[in-house]
Amino acid sequence: MSASVAAEGSASARTGAWLAAVLPPALVLVGLFLIWEGYVALSGIDAVTLPAPSRVLESALRSRDVLGRNALVTLYETLAGLSVSIVLGIALALAIDAFAPARRALYPLLVGSQTIPLVVIAPLLVLWFGFDLTPKVVVVTLYTFFPITVAFASGLAATDREALTLMRTLGASRLQTLRLLKAPQALPYLFTGLRIAVTYAMVGAVFAEWSGAREGLGIYVLLMKNSFRTDLVFAAVFLIALLSLGLFFLVTAVERLLVRWR
Amino acid sequence: MLSVEGVAKTFVGRRPVEALRDVSLHVEAGDFVSIVGPSGCGKSTLFNLIAGIETPSSGRIAAGGETDADRRRLSCGYMFQKDLLFPWRSVLDNAALGLEVAGVCGRAEARSRARELLPRFGLEGFEGHRPAELSGGMRQRVALLRTLLLKRPLLLLDEPFASLDALTRRELQDWLRSTWRTGSEAALLVTHDVREAIYLSDRVYVMSPRPGSIVAEVAVPRGAGGSTGALAAAEVETAVLRALQIETAA
Numbered sequence: 001m002s003a004s005v006a007a008e009g010s011a012s013a014r015t016g017a018w019l020a021a022v023l024p025p026a027l028v029l030v031g032l033f034l035i036w037e038g039y040v041a042l043s044g045i046d047a048v049t050l051p052a053p054s055r056v057l058e059s060a061l062r063s064r065d066v067l068g069r070n071a072l073v074t075l076y077e078t079l080a081g082l083s084v085s086i087v088l089g090i091a092l093a094l095a096i097d098a099f100a101p102a103r104r105a106l107y108p109l110l111v112g113s114q115t116i117p118l119v120v121i122a123p124l125l126v127l128w129f130g131f132d133l134t135p136k137v138v139v140v141t142l143y144t145f146f147p148i149t150v151a152f153a154s155g156l157a158a159t160d161r162e163a164l165t166l167m168r169t170l171g172a173s174r175l176q177t178l179r180l181l182k183a184p185q186a187l188p189y190l191f192t193g194l195r196i197a198v199t200y201a202m203v204g205a206v207f208a209e210w211s212g213a214r215e216g217l218g219i220y221v222l223l224m225k226n227s228f229r230t231d232l233v234f235a236a237v238f239l240i241a242l243l244s245l246g247l248f249f250l251v252t253a254v255e256r257l258l259v260r261w262r
Numbered sequence: 263m264l265s266v267e268g269v270a271k272t273f274v275g276r277r278p279v280e281a282l283r284d285v286s287l288h289v290e291a292g293d294f295v296s297i298v299g300p301s302g303c304g305k306s307t308l309f310n311l312i313a314g315i316e317t318p319s320s321g322r323i324a325a326g327g328e329t330d331a332d333r334r335r336l337s338c339g340y341m342f343q344k345d346l347l348f349p350w351r352s353v354l355d356n357a358a359l360g361l362e363v364a365g366v367c368g369r370a371e372a373r374s375r376a377r378e379l380l381p382r383f384g385l386e387g388f389e390g391h392r393p394a395e396l397s398g399g400m401r402q403r404v405a406l407l408r409t410l411l412l413k414r415p416l417l418l419l420d421e422p423f424a425s426l427d428a429l430t431r432r433e434l435q436d437w438l439r440s441t442w443r444t445g446s447e448a449a450l451l452v453t454h455d456v457r458e459a460i461y462l463s464d465r466v467y468v469m470s471p472r473p474g475s476i477v478a479e480v481a482v483p484r485g486a487g488g489s490t491g492a493l494a495a496a497e498v499e500t501a502v503l504r505a506l507q508i509e510t511a512a
Contacts, residue, residue, distance in 0.1 A: 162344055163346050165315060165342075166346045169315065170363045171335060171336050172363045176363055180348075180363065185348075185350075187350075261349040261392055261394065
């Protein structure tokens with residue numbers, strides 16, 4: 001009984017903590033929108049240069065079908081790229097952890113890969129892979145595999161030395177040690193990397209679309225800008241931010257589910 | 263059960279450290295033997311050598327009839343000062359970890375063997391709890407259960423009660439005295455608590471500061487019922503402390 005009381009207590013505490021986390025940024029956001037709205041109304045600035053937030057919302061609702069269809073494309077590309085990143089990141093981290101030569105060979109290359117200016121590479125990728133899914137997945141992967149790899153590798157390296165000795169005295173093989181000790185204890189690190197990765201991921205997909213695509217929020221933004229629909233540019237930008245935030249909270253929720261001991 | 267003959271260990275490096283010098287000791291089946299020594303005398307190093315985690319610079323070690331380090335490792339049940347329970351595993355799964363790793367039985371069988379012993383370890387009703395929800399004494403009992411379930415002939419106890427409060431420690435000492443035979447045939451305890459050593463063991467080895475070597479071997483007389491009289495215990499304590507070169511009051 002005392003356990004259930006404690007659980008209820010922590011549940012309401014969690015709701016409180018959630019409110020405390022969400023309320024302040026929400027209030028700041030509402031404040032900023034009000035200032036923006038007021039400025040547009042008072043200055044009489046023309047809507048192509050700076051549309052009022054109310055107008056952005058109105059246009060967004062009117063174009064919700066087109067926005068939704070493009071958002072789905074971008075979301076799909078983002079998730080595909082992230083999936084590749086997760087698999088690649090975990091594989092690289094395992095290789096780095098297992099073999100010292102792999103660490104020496106791969107680390108400089110990994111860091112080097114992050115210095116590639118994607119602005120320059122993205123058009124080339126379109127040239128090589130066409131207007132379809134592939135170049136987007138490549139760009140998203142290039143943006144996101146690095147934090148996943150580094151975070152998971154440091155998690156694996158942070159395993160308690162005495163716990164490793166314990167596994168040896170139990171007669172554990174390297175694979176058992178990885179499966180039963182190192183991987184579970186590196187899981188929170190992996191999620192830290194993943195949270196960083198998802199905040200970049202959608203921007204990567206949008207950017208890749210910008211360089212050449214048939215559908216997606218990136219190409220939509222470009223088209224709307226060229227036809228002076230600043231209101232819809234803003235609508236798409238807000239949608240990208242909202243979806244990224246959603247991905248972030250999704251990762252946090254999965255972490256809560258899998259990392260229960262923290 | 264265990265024989266250590268002329269074992270020395272020097273850690274090589276930029277500044278070599280001589281940890282152990284000419285250590286010899288033996289433990290027979292049925293024995294509970296303690297090693298007492300000052301901090302940093304190489305007690306843990308000696309255990310790592312016995313358990314085949316590290317290799318001695320010279321000398322010979324045989325545990326459970328095995329001299330090969332890898333086989334020796336499997337005849338030693340090693341219990342550490344820290345409980346080293348995995349926070350993501352329940353009490354039951356932590357206790358079953360050793361069996362699961364050894365692969366002697368499936369995971370379900372490992373859990374059921376662990377569950378059988380929970381009452382004797384005072385852990386009944388806690389099988390689903392996480393280690394973080396237990397007291398220090400309970401966590402050490404889970405760690406001991408994890409060790410004993412493997413039924414390795416030689417139990418190695420590296421200051422297992424050092425981090426516990428005095429009351430819990432005494433309680434666990436009592437309990438260990440009646441429990442350790444469930445899985446093992448002989449036990450070797452490292453401690454810097456002289457009274458703990460006398461209370462638990464048949465014989466006490468005294469180690470010198472680094473480089474550690476055995477400077478005395480003191481037998482603990484046992485009366486009827488296996489207990490040691492207060493007078494006899496005091497005599498043994500004096501002998502051990504003298505060997506440790508600690509001045510006792512008058």
